[in-house]
Amino acid sequence: GAVVSQHPSRVICKSGTSVKIECRSLDFQATTMFWYRQFPKQSLMLMATSNEGSKATYEQGVEKDKFLINHASLTLSTLTVTSAHPEDSSFYICSARDFRGATGNTIYFGEGSWLTVV
Amino acid sequence: GQQLNQSPQSMFIQEGEDVSMNCTSSSIFNTWLWYKQDPGEGPVLLIALYKAGELTSNGRLTAQFGITRKDSFLNISASIPSDVGIYFCAGQSGGSNYKLTFGKGTLLTVNP
Numbered sequence: 001g002a003v004v005s006q007h008p009s010r011v012i013c014k015s016g017t018s019v020k021i022e023c024r025s026l027d028f029q030a031t032t033m034f035w036y037r038q039f040p041k042q043s044l045m046l047m048a049t050s051n052e053g054s055k056a057t058y059e060q061g062v063e064k065d066k067f068l069i070n071h072a073s074l075t076l077s078t079l080t081v082t083s084a085h086p087e088d089s090s091f092y093i094c095s096a097r098d099f100r101g102a103t104g105n106t107i108y109f110g111e112g113s114w115l116t117v118v
Numbered sequence: 119g120q121q122l123n124q125s126p127q128s129m130f131i132q133e134g135e136d137v138s139m140n141c142t143s144s145s146i147f148n149t150w151l152w153y154k155q156d157p158g159e160g161p162v163l164l165i166a167l168y169k170a171g172e173l174t175s176n177g178r179l180t181a182q183f184g185i186t187r188k189d190s191f192l193n194i195s196a197s198i199p200s201d202v203g204i205y206f207c208a209g210q211s212g213g214s215n216y217k218l219t220f221g222k223g224t225l226l227t228v229n230p
Contacts, residue, residue, distance in 0.1 A: 004160075006160070032216055034216075034217070034218075043206065043220045043222045043223055044206070044220050046217060046218070049216075049217060093160045095160075095218075097216050105149045105168065105212065106151070106166050107151065107163075107208075107210070107216070107218055109162070109163075110160050111159055111160045112158070112159060114158070
């Protein structure tokens with residue numbers, strides 16, 4: 001299957017600072033990527049849809065000024081958590097749509113990034 | 119909004135047993151996807167289903183896209199300890215909206 005890679009896998013930052021998480025599609029181009037947040041023992045919560053060359057579409061309740069998304073190329077989307085607070089500590093996961101093949105609807109996920117804000 | 123009901127929430131089985139889990143939706147999906155997530159890692163795609171009635175296998179895993187397009191099941195045969203993890207179903211409505219709606223997951227524990 002297609003490969004999606006996230007970096008860093010783990011990051012610790014101080015409260016009030018910003019941290020950037022990268023999501024790359026390694027063997028395919030992704031015009032659409034998605035960012036999720038997952039709390040322990042819960043399902044994935046979609047934060048936003050990242051669209052190459054245009055603004056991200058945020059889900060209701062997600063602060064776009066706090067979670068900045070940039071999708072500047074067909075293989076890279078970044079999520080920047082600005083002015084991080086301890087409550088932003090979570091597991092962040094990205095996914096990318098592989099448009100190749102008969103349906104072009106298969107979604108592959110990255111390995112996830114653990115963010116701890118201290 | 120769309121809702122997915124995934125059951126069971128958790129399962130405790132003995133190695134070698136077969137497992138079945140399912141998801142039902144309040145609305146129609148065009149694509150059903152099944153993922154497995156190990157602790158601290160991202161979900162890994164197991165099986166993708168694109169047509170109503172489709173039955174697809176991947177090794178010991180078999181999944182079907184319900185004929186009504188509102189449900190799907192995943193079966194695991196002859197379970198082994200490494201099958202332990204959380205299994206998620208996800209539905210996709212299609213069109214220009216590729217967002218996934220996730221079930222709440224099934225936690226599978228396999229006793230050796």
